[in-house]
Amino acid sequence: MLAYIVRRLLWTPVLLALAAFFVFMMGTWAPGDPAELRLGNRATPERIERERERLGLDDPFPVRYVLYVADALRGDFGESYHYQGKPVLEIIAPKLWVSLQLNLAALIVAVAVGLPLGFYAAKKQGTGKDPAIVITMLILYAMPVFFTAPFLILFFAVNLHWVPAAGWGGFFSSQIVLPALTIGIPGAAVFVRHMRASTLEVIGQEYVRTARAKGMSNFVVNYRHVARNALLPILTIMGFTLAGMFGGSLIVELIYGIPGAGRLSLDAIFQRDFPVLTAFVLLGAAMLVLANLLIDIAYTIVDPRIRLQ
Amino acid sequence: MTSIADIEATELDQIKPKGFWRGVWSRFRKRRLAFSGLIIITFIYMLGILAPVIQTHDYRETDLRNTQQGPSAEHWLGTDRAGRDLYTRVVWGIQTTVIITVTSFITGSLLLGVSIGLVAGYFRGWIDAVIMRVGEVISVFPDILLIILLAATLRPRIVEFARNIEDSTGISGLVSSGIVDYFVIGVALLPLSWFGMMRLVRGQVLVMREAEYVEAARAMGTSTPRILFRHILPNVVSPVIVSVSFGIGAIALSEVVLSFFGLGVQPPRPSLGVMIGDVTARGGASVSVLRDHPEQLLSPIIVVWLLIFCWNIVGDALNDVLNPRAR
Helix, strand or coil, rough: HHHHHHHHHHHHHHHHHHHHHHHHHHHCCCCCHHHHHHCCCCCCHHHHHHHHHHHHCCCCCHHHHHHHHHHHCCCCCCCCCCCCCHHHHHHHEEEEHHHHHHHHHHHHHHHHHHHHHHHHHCCCCCCHHHHHHHHEEEHHHHHCHHEEEEEEEEHHHHCCCCCCCCCCCCCHHHHHHHHHHHHHHHHHHHHHHHHHHHHHHHHHCHHHHHHHHHCHHHHHHHHHHHHHHHHHHHHHHHHHHHHHHHHHHHHHHHCCCCCCHHHHHHHHHCCCHHHHHHHHHHHHHHHHHHHHHHHHHHHHHHHHCCCCC | CCCHHHHHHHHHEEEEECCCCHHHHHHCCCCCHHHHHHHHHHHHHHHHCCHHHHCCCCCCCCCCCCCCCCCCCCCCCCECCCCCCCHHHHHHHHHHHHHHHHHHHHHHHHHHHHHHHHHHHHHHHHHHHHHHHHHHHHHHHHHHHCCCHHHHHHHHHHHHHHHHHHHHHCCCCCCCCCCCHHHHHHHHHHHHHHHHHHHHHHHHHHHHHCCCCHHHHHHHCCCCCHHHHHHHHHHHHHHHHHHCCCHHHHHHHHHHHHHHHHCCCCCCCHHHHHHHHHHCCCCCHHHHHHHHHHHHHHHHHHHHHHHHHHHHHHHHHHHHHHHHHCC
């Protein structure tokens, strides 16, 4: 167990370094000269030459990469090409924080809707309710955000005036409701699917029958014996789901006008602001890797049957 | 007088041995929802393939006196801001989806994913380790972001390359025909399509290679390629089919997202993503379009919605039908 965690922790930096290498390579391969991008098209060739030297763009690729990683380890991700003179970290950190809050809210929606519904569907297997829930969730899952987002805005903000239509006001403002729903509903569909499957598996177990035979109340059997054990495998997909939602929040942030990381990374791609992009990918990947590691460790604690090797 | 054994014998005679695939097909057909899903998919794909025949206008043709019209006899689904016929553009957009899903499923999932999975699972050792680590690095990135990054970076290079070919060989229209766009999208989608498939195949092969019949084949001196393709591959076909039917929806959606951002298919060629991006001004005007001209937004979206939904229910049903153990 400890050896496993150590090995994972040792591998993580290597993984991140390789991922950084990939993005870094894309950056150097992308068309356009960063020095020219920074100085605009009226710069003289001499100035561009000097800028290239200052940025170290003429150094061989491996040298630049190693220097970059060394700086990154100290928390210095370089300067943005687009927002001149601003350290990358200063640009990214607030946006990443916004996206994190948004996706956390979405995860809460997904879990709060998905888990009970999945459990309920499994309990109602054999009746019409089970397939009805499954199909409804599949329809919602397949619903493109290009439709969900404007539809929710039109219905709840424009027609009913329940919540603001767009913008960003932090985790506790009502503006977060619609985007969180937009991202959370397809996420809920994923949870329904897994929760249903895992509940069905547990329901058939003998200890559940024993518990019933002992005369335990329905409530206790359902929640202590079935739901608790059915929840275990759900933990492992939590990380994946969060990652998937992070990708999905890209378009959602665009439509709702939320100043988050999705928006930032899109702008960075179009402006060829590779220092920002590289840092963003690195930080995002690092969070993902660590989240998955924490989930794996948590899993062994909640379910002692699992032994990691 | 007939004995019980006789009855059983005659009844057994009447039961014709069914092949595996016939059994799968008959079980699949009994699932009404999934079966109708398959019919809808076939119908949508036919629309795309037959686009040149069933179009009512030209997809580039603008009619500036009839812009933003609702559905009519002349324009079945109405017209967009430039007065282009929505029905025609949807049908051609579907053709783009058909081309992208089919090509990237063949190149990414089948050729790359399956073959690398076979190699990794069968040979194990350092090859397997390297492949798995590469895959791990790729899966660190959020899917859509990686695809957008690849498309944005590769497009100028690939277009430049195609222009060079055009200049040096005299073949013209390589770029304008849209083949280059498809190539860019196909390459950008590779990381999405190969790793999942590869891991799936690898897992199956790891189990299969220990099976007694494979050991027997090895003992008889069967060559490695023959073991891989004749003895192991047929046994991993079922999970591959299931994974493909789940994956195609994701591929179709990725193309839509790429084209929505202007990184996929380039105008004038229509794509469902281009249409959605056009009418909503890259997302900003989504609400007003949905309120004032819902047909412009909904025509491409409903097709995407239906496709993803249907591929999912078909995948679900195939999963049940092909894996009898899971039933």
